[in-house]
Amino acid sequence: MSRTTQETKALHPQSVVKRIFKTENSVLLFILIGIIAALAGMTRGVSVTRDNVSSIMLRSSTIGIASIGQLFVVLTSGIDISVGGIAAVSMCLGGMLITGPEAGVPGALNQVTIPVGAGVLVLLIFGMGIGAANGLLVSRLLMPPLIVTLAMWIITRGGATAITHGALVNNIPESLLAIGQGKIIGIPIPFIIFILVAGVAYFILNHTSFGKSVYATGGNPVTSWLSGIRTSRIKLSVYIISGLLAALSGALIMARSNVAAAIAVGSLELDTVAAVCIGGVSLFGGRGSLFGVVLGVLILSIISNGMNVMALGPASQETVRGIIIFTAVAIDQIRKREP
Amino acid sequence: MDDLGDRSLSIVKKTIKTAKHLVRHENAVLTIILIVLVAVVAVITKGKSVSTPNVRNVLFQISTRGIASIGQLLVILTAGIDLAVGGVATLCLVLSGTFTIGLYFPPIAIGGILIIMILIGTGVGAINGLSVSRLGMPALIVTLAIWRITYGISLYLTGIQAMIPVSAPILAVLGHFTPAVFVTVIVLAYLVLNYTTFGRSIYAVGGNPTSAWLSGIRVQTVVLSVYLVSGFLAGLSSVLILGRNMASSIQGAGALELDTIAAVCIGGVSLAGGRGSVIGVVLGVIILGIINNALNLVGVSVYMQEVIKGLIIIGAVAADTLQKR
Numbered sequence: 001m002s003r004t005t006q007e008t009k010a011l012h013p014q015s016v017v018k019r020i021f022k023t024e025n026s027v028l029l030f031i032l033i034g035i036i037a038a039l040a041g042m043t044r045g046v047s048v049t050r051d052n053v054s055s056i057m058l059r060s061s062t063i064g065i066a067s068i069g070q071l072f073v074v075l076t077s078g079i080d081i082s083v084g085g086i087a088a089v090s091m092c093l094g095g096m097l098i099t100g101p102e103a104g105v106p107g108a109l110n111q112v113t114i115p116v117g118a119g120v121l122v123l124l125i126f127g128m129g130i131g132a133a134n135g136l137l138v139s140r141l142l143m144p145p146l147i148v149t150l151a152m153w154i155i156t157r158g159g160a161t162a163i164t165h166g167a168l169v170n171n172i173p174e175s176l177l178a179i180g181q182g183k184i185i186g187i188p189i190p191f192i193i194f195i196l197v198a199g200v201a202y203f204i205l206n207h208t209s210f211g212k213s214v215y216a217t218g219g220n221p222v223t224s225w226l227s228g229i230r231t232s233r234i235k236l237s238v239y240i241i242s243g244l245l246a247a248l249s250g251a252l253i254m255a256r257s258n259v260a261a262a263i264a265v266g267s268l269e270l271d272t273v274a275a276v277c278i279g280g281v282s283l284f285g286g287r288g289s290l291f292g293v294v295l296g297v298l299i300l301s302i303i304s305n306g307m308n309v310m311a312l313g314p315a316s317q318e319t320v321r322g323i324i325i326f327t328a329v330a331i332d333q334i335r336k337r338e339p
Numbered sequence: 340m341d342d343l344g345d346r347s348l349s350i351v352k353k354t355i356k357t358a359k360h361l362v363r364h365e366n367a368v369l370t371i372i373l374i375v376l377v378a379v380v381a382v383i384t385k386g387k388s389v390s391t392p393n394v395r396n397v398l399f400q401i402s403t404r405g406i407a408s409i410g411q412l413l414v415i416l417t418a419g420i421d422l423a424v425g426g427v428a429t430l431c432l433v434l435s436g437t438f439t440i441g442l443y444f445p446p447i448a449i450g451g452i453l454i455i456m457i458l459i460g461t462g463v464g465a466i467n468g469l470s471v472s473r474l475g476m477p478a479l480i481v482t483l484a485i486w487r488i489t490y491g492i493s494l495y496l497t498g499i500q501a502m503i504p505v506s507a508p509i510l511a512v513l514g515h516f517t518p519a520v521f522v523t524v525i526v527l528a529y530l531v532l533n534y535t536t537f538g539r540s541i542y543a544v545g546g547n548p549t550s551a552w553l554s555g556i557r558v559q560t561v562v563l564s565v566y567l568v569s570g571f572l573a574g575l576s577s578v579l580i581l582g583r584n585m586a587s588s589i590q591g592a593g594a595l596e597l598d599t600i601a602a603v604c605i606g607g608v609s610l611a612g613g614r615g616s617v618i619g620v621v622l623g624v625i626i627l628g629i630i631n632n633a634l635n636l637v638g639v640s641v642y643m644q645e646v647i648k649g650l651i652i653i654g655a656v657a658a659d660t661l662q663k664r
Contacts, residue, residue: 158645
């Protein structure tokens with residue numbers, strides 16, 4: 001009944017505008033357009049040059065891929081702080097295996113060289129493995145996700161630096177660099193991969209029973225369990241997905257920057273949590289859309305890039321990023337209170 | 340004769356009962372772990388770990404970390420978490436250097452600066468507490484954001500000056516009293532948590548916020564207060580770090596948030612709130628301090644130390660979760 005009224009109302013142009021304003025994602029879209037316009041004005045057009053746009057795309061692709069994994073986890077009311085660490089440790093392991101003795105890094109791993117494809121495969125599987133460890137600890141032992149992934153972050157970050165002995169692994173093969181730095185019709189390949197991942201994730205979340213179960217598990221785990229959803233298996237899967245996507249993001253960072261090292265990853269965990277928060281995903285689980293997260297990623301990347309273009313130092317960037325996360329969650333919380 | 344036999348039998352039974360009770364008691368298990376740890380580390384380092392200078396060193400390290408951990412305990416008892424402690428302590432530490440750089444301050448003024456540092460810590464705690472209690476924002480995200488903000492401001496303030504020496508006799512004196520301050524904080528926290536209405540309210544709020552609210556506890560005020568106290572203690576711990584290092588630097592406070600969470604986890608505090616003791620956290624702080632120190636003495640690389648610290652946290656929480664079943 002209410003649905004029919006809504007649909008009839010939707011025919012009136014006025015209510016269409018109202019509805020657009022009411023949908024979270026359109027608000028985000030307006031914010032995004034506003035930020036682009038404001039930054040273009042402030043940087044006198046530098047921020048919208050072709051070079052800069054493709055650098056924004058590169059930045060958003062690695063953050064975006066990991067953020068999609070974070071979305072899956074947060075939808076089940078979990079959190080994955082370890083994404084940055086997983087990206088770092090998988091990247092360092094893969095980088096060491098691919099480059100072999102050419103890496104110029106001491107240690108036993110130095111002696112092995114494997115083909116690029118196999119190296120990337122090992123790297124992705126390794127990321128999934130760490131994700132599975134997170135998932136098992138959370139779903140079987142019922143440990144708090146925050147602490148499990150926080151500890152895993154410390155372990156993987158330390159592990160990444162230990163693998164490379166604190167050095168930077170250079171000499172990444174041309175074939176990988178071609179993916180990381182290449183373009184197809186002017187669009188960076190990592191960004192195309194990001195869009196592909198987003199498309200697959202959109203399909204999974206909205207058109208498969210697994211996707212619906214992810215939402216249900218986060219919304220109300222008890223009801224979901226009673227209605228036959230294997231909640232612990234769902235929880236395990238989302239952490240594996242997050243681990244896989246974090247590792248993929250790490251591989252792309254390596255392919256883009258020609259460096260495998262823990263510091264190359266930056267604070268991916270913060271960026272992904274920020275993107276998910278800005279995207280209007282509820283941290284209590286069960287509520288949030290893939291489109292919102294993609295918009296969140298774009299907003300975040302454009303702001304970070306704008307700060308770079310305006311030559312703000314890392315200190316100011318760190319502060320601004322914190323303020324953005326804080327504001328996004330505060331707005332979300334205040335909006336939820338209104339009936 | 341028979342009577343004597345009966346009596347001795349009952350004494351033996353009682354002793355066994357007490358021993359059983361002790362073993363079941365979490366803190367006793369932690370104490371045993373601690374004693375074994377001290378012994379093992381002493382053997383491995385060939386006695387280096389129990390030499391006077393090293394014990395003194397460990398004592399000062401655990402004191403500053405321990406003070407902040409007590410704050411973390413209060414927050415976690417209400418089912419929250421404070422990731423901002425490291426950022427807050429770093430900000431206070433850096434501000435002290437910024438205030439005093441290139442200036443000569445009489446002791447009283449230094450005292451004023453120390454008080455300002457603690458007040459700033461408390462203020463940031465208030466922001467955390469208000470966001471969590473009034474706006475209902477998730478503690479994790481609020482304190483994560485505040486951590487980045489405070490750390491960012493600290494980076495900004497430090498600029499290129501990595502380390503600013505701050506020298507004043509009052510600081511040196513204060514530095515010597517670090518363990519005494521820690522003990523005072525422990526005693527106060529113990530008394531407050533176990534013998535005051537406020538303390539019982541903290542446990543009640545963490546255990547079941549709804550029933551706590553229904554039974555007349557001002558849940559919002561309690562939640563606000565624990566973040567205030569945590570900010571206050573983070574500020575206090577930064578003052579003591581300043582007193583010990585006699586310098587203000589961005590690394591001075593270290594990864595305080597991780598260390599405090601690790602200590603609380605090892606101490607058997609439930610991260611779901613409502614369960615945990617001051618003694619447990621103190622034991623956790625000491626165990627963590629000794630492990631850190633031992634890894635340093637043995638010469639394990641900083642990276643591997645991180646890996647081990649992470650494994651310890653997971654192990655501690657896993658053991659706790661399994662035990663609860």
